[in-house]
Amino acid sequence: MAVGNKQRLNLFFIAISICFFVSCSDDDAPVASNGGGTSEVTFTDIDGNVYHEVKIGNQIWMKENLKTTHYKNGTFIPNGFNNAAWAGLGFGAYAEVNNDIANTAVFGKLYNWYAVNDPRGLAPEGWHIPTDVEWGLLVLELGGDKKAGHALKYTYGWDNNKDSSGNGTNGSGFEALPSGLRNGLGAFGYKGQGGGWWSSTAIDTTKSWYRFVLYASPMVFKDAYGNRNGLAVRCVK
Numbered sequence: 001m002a003v004g005n006k007q008r009l010n011l012f013f014i015a016i017s018i019c020f021f022v023s024c025s026d027d028d029a030p031v032a033s034n035g036g037g038t039s040e041v042t043f044t045d046i047d048g049n050v051y052h053e054v055k056i057g058n059q060i061w062m063k064e065n066l067k068t069t070h071y072k073n074g075t076f077i078p079n080g081f082n083n084a085a086w087a088g089l090g091f092g093a094y095a096e097v098n099n100d101i102a103n104t105a106v107f108g109k110l111y112n113w114y115a116v117n118d119p120r121g122l123a124p125e126g127w128h129i130p131t132d133v134e135w136g137l138l139v140l141e142l143g144g145d146k147k148a149g150h151a152l153k154y155t156y157g158w159d160n161n162k163d164s165s166g167n168g169t170n171g172s173g174f175e176a177l178p179s180g181l182r183n184g185l186g187a188f189g190y191k192g193q194g195g196g197w198w199s200s201t202a203i204d205t206t207k208s209w210y211r212f213v214l215y216a217s218p219m220v221f222k223d224a225y226g227n228r229n230g231l232a233v234r235c236v237k
Contacts, residue, residue: 066234198233
C-alpha cells in the first residue's frame with residue numbers, strides 16, 4: 001500500500017478508536033441478496049442458514065457473510081457483550097451489527113479473531129476461513145488492490161444509499177456489503193460505508209491480517225487488526 005493510502009487507513013482506524021462513527025439508519029439498509037444469479041449452488045451452516053457460492057478465478061467463495069451462532073462441533077459462540085466486556089475478551093465471540101439482530105439477514109455477524117481461530121471450527125463443513133494468501137489471490141484475480149474493490153462491492157447499499165458514488169460493479173459476483181465493524185473498545189462503526197473480513201493468518205499473538213473495502217475507494221486495503229475487533233467473515237472452499 002502506498003504511504004499516502006496507509007496514512008489514510010491509519011487515520012480511519014484512529015477515528016474508529018475514538019468512536020467518531022457514521023452509520024446508516026435501519027431505513028437505509030439494503031435488501032438481502034438472493035444470490036445475484038451468478039450461482040444457484042447453495043449450502044448451509046450448522047444453524048441451517050443458507051448461503052450461495054460463487055467461483056472467482058480458481059477459488060470458490062461464499063457470496064454472503066457468515067451468520068452462524070455455533071462452532072462446527074455444535075458449541076454455542078458467546079455473544080451479547082457490552083462495550084467494556086467486549087474490550088476485555090480473550091476468547092471467541094460474535095456481535096450483531098449495531099447490536100441489532102435484524103441486521104443479520106443482510107450483513108451477517110461480526111466475529112472477533114478468537115472465534116476465527118477457535119479449533120472447534122467457525123466455517124461450515126467443507127469450507128475454511130481464507131488465509132492472507134488466499135485473500136491475495138482473490139484480489140489479484142480482480143486486478144490488484146488498487147481496483148479490486150469495485151468488483152467486490154455490490155451495486156447497491158454503499159454510502160448510506162444517498163447516491164451511487166460508493167457502490168461497486170459486483171463484477172466478481174462476491175456481493176460485498178458495508179457491514180461495518182466493532183472495534184476493540186466495543187463501539188460499532190462504518191455500517192453503510194465500509195466492510196471488512198478476517199483472514200486466518202495471525203501476525204503475532206495480538207494482531208491478524210484482514211481486508212477492508214470503503215464506499216469512496218476502488219481499493220482493497222490490507223492491514224493488521226487487533227484480535228479483539230469484530231469483522232465479518234467470508235469462507236472459501
